[in-house]
Structures are given as C-alpha cells and as structure tokens.
Amino acid sequence: MADNIHDVQIDPRNLNILISVNGTLTPRAEAMVSVFDSGFILGDGVWEGLRMVKGGVPFLREHIERLYEGAKAIFMDIGLTPDELVKRLFDCLDANRMEDGVHIRLMVTRGVKATPYQDPRVTIGKPTIVIIPEYKTPNPEKSAKGLSLHTVNVRRGYPDVQDQKLNSHSKLNCITACIQAANAGADEALMLDPHGFVATCNSTHFFIVRRGELWTSTGQYCIPGITRGNMIRLAKDLGIPVFEKPFSLYDVYGADEAFVTGTFAGLIPVRVIDGRPVRNPLSTEDWSGAGPVSRRLSEAYKALCVKDARRSL
Template structure:
C-alpha cells in the first residue's frame, strides 16, 4: 500500500510530494485553467460521467485540449482514486478533481498541463453547518457577469469568489458568501448553488447566470420526483429575506441548510433543516446510499 496519496501529472502517476509543474505554466502565470470535481460516497465515485461531460464542455469553451478523450480521463481518474482509497478510513471520502491548464509553449506548440488528484473531504470543518445551519453573508463583491466570462464553464480563476470570501470572513468567520449579479439578484457562491423554498416551491437562479452544478441538477430532479414544484427565476434580496427555507448545493455538501442571510433568520430557523429541505436531503441520502447529514455530524 502506498504511504502517501498519488496524483496524475502529464502522463505519470507520482506521489503528491513529487508532483510539480513548470514555473512558466500559464495556469499559474495567467490563471488560465479549467477543472471539475466530483466526490465519493462510501468510497464509490458519484456521477463521474456527468462531471466529465461538463469538464469537457468547459475545456471546449476555454479552447483547451487535454490530449485525451473522456474515456481515457475516466480511466486515469479511477486509477488515481483506487490507489488513494486505502489511505483513508472507512467513514471518510474523497474529492476527486481533474485540472487542465494552458501549460507552457514549446517548439511543437501548446503543451497543456493535465492533473488528476484526490483529497479527503473536510467533514470536521464543515459539520457545524449541518448542526446549526449555514449563515449566508452577501458581500459587496459582485459575481463576474456572463458578458465577461460564462459562469457555466468551471474556470479555475476564482479571484472574484475569493475576494468575496475574504470580505465575508472578515464579517463572520463562519459565513458563507453568496454573491449578487450585476442586477442585484442572488446567484451563487464558491463552488455552490443557492436555493430558496417559498410556499412549498423550490426556486433557484437561472442556469444562464450560474454554474450548472451537478448537485443542483440532482436536487431539482429529486424535487420533481417528490412532486415538489421547481422554478428557475431571479431571486432578489426581498425573496431571500422572506423565504420559508433556504439551502445551498455543492459537490461536498450535496444539500446544506441555510439558517440566516445577512443575519436575518430564514423562516423558522429554530428547525434546521426545514421540512422541504429535509425531504430533499433524505432523498439525496437515499440516492447515494449514505446519511449525508449524519456523515458530517459524526465529526462533532
């Protein structure tokens, strides 16, 4: 058994301590790279095909060629994951990430950098959100508009989101940023989509203005299977403040209840998660074969 995790870097699977890229890599020099991330449940990868399909759409948008097709990327992903699985406990799971940058220019033209890696999910650090709910804080930093860069492509340049996170953490160290778009509507946060529940309906911003999250799509599908009305529409601050419930979705969280927005309690936040969020979280747990909330709460 390996003593440390491995990663795939430009054709080789190497120990992470030996993984390196050029100082001239344009992913570093220009912030120009694309990535996608899925996770495991009970050590089994979830919706890899969907994540890789989105990844390759992002690559096409960014005009990056990884030099391999989706099936090869899937094989490498599974090889890295299976090598690293023995290094975590039975009740732990991994984030699994693929990255492609512009790499360096060589005599033969473009030489993209291709990386596949896995890191343990931060259950202990995020368990508090499942116990008390997530305090959402809306920063002054606005989300990069789609006229500048499409949010539907998963671009590695997170400067916009990181600046928002810095601002939020200064106000509330536990706060989670959800950014407004240029029209003043709530859109998304770092690696996360935003939802509200109003009069029994689940509402989320339109896909044109946010990353089309796999967890977002899964949640919408589950809601429809449960007979819960779903809508994609603009959500302004009034909608958020008067919502009955709210939650975020992401690869790691799946579904995580929101307790407050800018300090204003969401609905009856004495009960977190609320009834609709609880139904969706239970359905998601049934889909992946693990108690999602319980996996986090067990780390408290």
C-alpha cells in the first residue's frame, strides 16, 4: 500500500503537547480556532513547515523571510515583528521541552471575520497565529526504500491564476493531485507545468540525475523551496553540475537517479515513476533506494542542518 512523505510512527508524546494559539499555550485536545476564521472559511493565510534539530531550527531566517514575503504578497500584516514571532516559536518549543526530532507547523491566517465572506475588509481583529510542534521523524524504511511517483493531470497553473510560489493555506490543487496519486497506488504526485514540463510534486520538490548532472525544474511553478535551494547550493559545492531547466517525462524516465526534497524529510529517493524503475541500466553498481549522487547530497544536507540550526535570526 502506498504511503506518503509524512509516513511516520505515531509518537505518544504528541498527545500532551502544548500548542500556541495567538500566544496562549493550550493542550492539544483543547486547541482550536473560530469557525469564522479566515483560514477555515477561505484558506486565507500563509504557513511554514520547520524542523528542530539539536535545540535550534535550521534555515530559520529563510523560513521567516518566506513567511513574511508571502504575507506581504496577499496584503496581510502578521502583527508581530520577525523577532517577536521567533520568540513566540521558541517559547512554545521550550514549554514543551523539545530539543530534537520535532516538526513544526507555523500558520498565520488573516483572522476572524464578522461574517463568512471573502472580502478582507470584513475581518475583525488581528491575524490568527498557530504554532503546532510535534515529535515527528521520517520513516527510515521509506527513506531507504524510496518513493513511488505517479504523474497526475492536475497542473501547476499560471501565476495570474494563483501564483504557485505562494505558500498559502489554499492547497486544493495539491490535495487533488495527492488524491489522484494515492488512487493510482503511488506515494506522491508528480505535477507538470502548463507547458507539459515537470514542475514539482504535490508536497515536495523533484530532482533527477542524468549522466552525473543534477536537474530540477525552473522553479517558476513551485514554491521557492528552502531545502530545494540548499540542495542546489550543496551540489555546486560538491562539484556536481546542476541545472534548473525545463525537462519532460522522457528525461525523467531515462534518469539514473531521482529524489524529492522537503523540510520534513530532507532528501528521499524515488524508486519508481509511473511504473518505471529509476536506475541507470548501464551501471554496474547494485543499489537500492538512493543512488551515489543522492547519497552524497543527503549526507551533506544532514550536516548542513546541524551546522545551521539556530534560535534567533
């Protein structure tokens, strides 16, 4: 049976976590927002997924910058300075006595509305800020074995419809892509751009390795992935030729390696795409899951996360 990138074992410690709702620490079972909240009614808001590693959050500045950039794009004032928001984040983590192996969802919506209507002018009060930290680590079997992908007919659309660079609460196109992939027995959906070139996956970014070169999409039809950007920089540092370019499924099917990236799981290899195994048929090396380029990048990324983990901007 197919799983997904967030396939994890349930950690009983999460039953007793404290969740920050507008700065108030609330037991998980009691944490809630209004049915009039903009996020519930319309998906009107922005969010970030972060990880806690050895007491800090890797790439904290990049995540906070992306959050505020997204809020500015939708004309939403978060209501806190970046430093104030980071303090609230670590107040929540410290109250839960968390240090490592934690995934955090930081969500900001436009706030409570006077009535269910899309116009931001009927919003009353301040934005809603929710911070949910959970003990959550990738399934090691999935990380070793690799994912299966299925190319869906749900496209990443043009920016004049909804800019795919915006990490908004409105994720219905990704959800429908995920459902289609799951119904096909795959772990994750591979999504194309409006021109038929490979764009990204429904919840991760997509890379292939061809003849020693690392390829990924142009980035015009996906969020500016922080893990994606780090993989590109690490590849350059390691002397691996890397290209952000349009490429088709033909190129994907002939790839020597493939993997996806994201904040939660880092780098996860891909073992099969649309029923086709991913592996260079001319290689004499017998590997399962990640290939040699993927392994180098994965180890370099893990080291970078530890090095960059911080508690302030």
